[in-house]
Amino acid sequence: MAHGKTCDQIERASELLGMKWILLIVYQLLNGPMRFAELEHACEISGRLLSDRLKVLEREEIVTRTVYAEVPVRVEYNLTEKGYALAPVLNEIGTWAFKWIEMNEEIELHQV
Secondary structure (H helix, E strand, O other): OHHHHHHHHHHHHHHHHOOOOHHHHHHHHOOOOEEHHHHHHHHOOOHHHHHHHHHHHHHOOOEEEEEEOOOOOEEEEEEOHHHHOOHHHHHHHHHHHHHHOOOOOOOOOOOO
16 A cells, blocks of 8 residues: 555656656755745746745745845745755756756647
């Protein structure tokens, strides 16, 4: 029965990490805490979509949101231990992409 549980966990992880922008946001946060506007600029993503993805990452305990009582209020996003555990995965994806993905190619995803 453990095999079935592992498959379920892999499927859930691939659904989470496969959400558009999730890995890019995590990648940006590997360098340390960032403010919302910094992430928005670095990822070239709309504020609404970024907000949605950050909520998903917070709910999954991959990212923490810290509010500083300053004027104006400062909010920073940072990876948790669970988030930083994705670093080797992202490094391997980066290595693979650098070797195998051409930037001038269109990638066609076909439904099977």
